[in-house]
Amino acid sequence: MKTTLYKTTEDVAPVADLLRQGEVVAIPTETVYGLAANALDGGAVLKIFAAKNRPADNPLIVHISEWEQIIPLVSHIPPKAKALADAFWPGPLTMVLPRSEIIPDEVTAGGDTVAIRLPAHPVARAVISACGLPLAAPSANRSGSPSPTTAAHVMDDMNGLIPAVLDGGECAVGVESTVISLVGETPRLLRPGGITPEQLQSVIGAIEIDPSITANVHLDKVSSPGMKYKHYAPKAKVTLLHSSRQAFIRFMNEQAEEHSVALCFAEEAKEIHKQTLCIGHENDHNEIAHNLFALLRQADEMGLCRIYAHCPEKTGMGLAVYNRLIRAAAFDERELEA
Ligand code: AMP
Ligand code: MG
Numbered sequence: 001m002k003t004t005l006y007k008t009t010e011d012v013a014p015v016a017d018l019l020r021q022g023e024v025v026a027i028p029t030e031t032v033y034g035l036a037a038n039a040l041d042g043g044a045v046l047k048i049f050a051a052k053n054r055p056a057d058n059p060l061i062v063h064i065s066e067w068e069q070i071i072p073l074v075s076h077i078p079p080k081a082k083a084l085a086d087a088f089w090p091g092p093l094t095m096v097l098p099r100s101e102i103i104p105d106e107v108t109a110g111g112d113t114v115a116i117r118l119p120a121h122p123v124a125r126a127v128i129s130a131c132g133l134p135l136a137a138p139s140a141n142r143s144g145s146p147s148p149t150t151a152a153h154v155m156d157d158m159n160g161l162i163p164a165v166l167d168g169g170e171c172a173v174g175v176e177s178t179v180i181s182l183v184g185e186t187p188r189l190l191r192p193g194g195i196t197p198e199q200l201q202s203v204i205g206a207i208e209i210d211p212s213i214t215a216n217v218h219l220d221k222v223s224s225p226g227m228k229y230k231h232y233a234p235k236a237k238v239t240l241l242h243s244s245r246q247a248f249i250r251f252m253n254e255q256a257e258e259h260s261v262a263l264c265f266a267e268e269a270k271e272i273h274k275q276t277l278c279i280g281h282e283n284d285h286n287e288i289a290h291n292l293f294a295l296l297r298q299a300d301e302m303g304l305c306r307i308y309a310h311c312p313e314k315t316g317m318g319l320a321v322y323n324r325l326i327r328a329a330a331f332d333e334r335e336l337e338a
Contacts, residue, residue, distance in 0.1 A: 003159045005151060006166045008123055015166050016130035024048050026140040026154045028168025030121045031092045031176050031194055032147040032293065033154045034063065034137030035162070039073075042104035045136050049106070051161045054143040059109040060136040061094050061177070062116050065128035070116055073134060075100050080204045081182045087203045090120035092173050092194025096181035107136050113183055123168040139176060140165075146232050146293040146328070149174050153297055174290035175320045180207065189213065192320040194289075213323050214314070216331045231327035234296040236261075238307045238329040243336035245282075248310045251336050260306035261299055268310070275304070285317035292321055296328060 006015060008028075015025050022044040024037045035052060037044040039062040049056060064070055067085060070077070074097040081095050099114035108114050119125065128135055139147040140154045148154045151167035158165065178193035180200060188208040189197055200207055211217050241248060245268050252262045252272045261275045262268075265282040277295045280287030299307050309325055311333070312318040326333060 001160055001163060003155065003162055004164045005155065006164055008166060008168050009126070011166060012123070012126045012130050015127055015164055018164055019044075019127070019131040019133060019135065022047075023164075024051055024162045026148075026151075026158060026162060026165040027124055027127050027135075027137070028121055028151070028166065028171060029063075029119045029124045029137075030171060031119070031173045032149055032171050033140040033151070033165075034124070034135075035140040035158070036063070036127070036135040036137040038131075039063075039107055039134040039136035040102060040104065042106040045104060045106040048136065048138065051158060052138065052141070052143045054138065056106075057109045058138075059111060059115060060107050060138050061179075062103070062107060062114060063124065063128060063135045063137050064116065064118050065125040067118065069134055070118075072102055073100055073114060073116060074098055078182050080187055083203055084180070084182075084200070085118070088195050088199070089118040090125065091118075092120070092177040093117065094177040094179045094191075094193075096179065096183060096190065098183055113181070115179060117177055121168060121171075123166065127166065144231060144233060146234055146296040147176060149290075149293050153294070156297070172290070173286075174292060174294075175317075175324060178320070184208075192323050194317075194320070196316045197319065198316065213319070214326070216326075232293070232296070232324045233328045233330065234300045234307065236299050236304045236307045238296075238309060238325070238332070240309050240311050240325050240329045240333040241336055242311050242333065244338050247336040247338050252308060255308070257306055259304050260308065261302070261304050263295060263299075263307050263309040265310060265312075275302075277307075279309075282312065285312060285315075285321060288312055288321050289317045292324060 024047045094117040142157045149171040173194040178195040179191035181188045249271045269276045269278045
């Protein structure tokens, strides 16, 4: 299959036509690029799983462009869901809600809930509006590899597998949306992302944090199926290091492994006499999130075998970065002595 790379605004119409015909196309969002198809057409949705090589038990997020579009998709809207939508939509927040009958099983992996998001990216919203359909869209990478934050990343993974990619430039956030479930008594954070736990709590009060966010919990206990897989991983082996700045610098300068790199903060790069990939300033978690996936892909392009990543603090967006890094590292994390 030939993959056409379209250049945004003027090309929304042909992309919307493909979506109405039951095809799969990649579109930009503010989090990462999405691989979109008509969420109401189970056959179209199956093509997403095929292109990504995604396990069928990992459900998809349904994207809408107007609040009213949610009504036929869910059986009930809890007041806290409305409060979160008022505060954070359009934006990088996904809500898990009780599904309606019109959602095909392919979207929900057979479950009785559906994940919904109203993205902020103007091109994503223009595509949804132009085709007049809710769009199921997971990240537009092959399953397991780092999520794409540019159209070039999408082409690297999807060229020849889908008919079109719509280029909307670099994704501003750089990590996937926050996923929160509103079906239980207490709202439950299933995946940290572009909206922080602190922001959620400021609107709806107490939330539970699913243990799978920070740990390798037993597979059948995972409430967000996507969390159980090794994920976001480059070909290079990743080790996540918790340490002081000095201990990280010392560790990197002493280790002699070939084709290794330090994924480090801007403040320490100059003192590391090895190859470095600078992820951003230590306290700028937004900058770190923005750069993370592009650097994991760059490490592979450079032919590196080993990435030692310095872990940021787990507050704010740092929690989302940590959650992606431990999965990229397949849970290989170590403390360095000070
Ligand atoms: P992706 O779009 O590739 O980032 O993956 C979507 C994420 O949303 C995965 O982690 C899924 O497990 C999660 N998700 C989607 N639908 C549901 C649902 N109904 N319940 C819980 N998690 C969901
Ligand atoms: Mg994904």
